[in-house]
Amino acid sequence: MILGAVAAAIKEEIASLSVDDRAPGMTALALSLARSVDSSAKNPAAKAVAARELRAVMKELRAMAPIEEEGDAVDDIARQREKRREEARRRRSG
16 A cells, blocks of 8 residues: 555554554544545645644553653753763863
């Protein structure tokens, strides 16, 4: 099956969220809605409804996604702080 731009992007995002096994029905619904958005070019009202519902489903799927162990802003700040402290220790020791 060839996916449109929205469906392809949603499929990629769902894969990156790692929620397929947690909510298979919701992921299927999201993909179905994304295909509806892609295919309803001639009916702007239907496209708007599908897009609104897709946003709601994706919001729920994002909330279900497991929290990543590292890579958030707090981890970045902690790494930067440790790097500055290490540089200061090296300067003091010679």
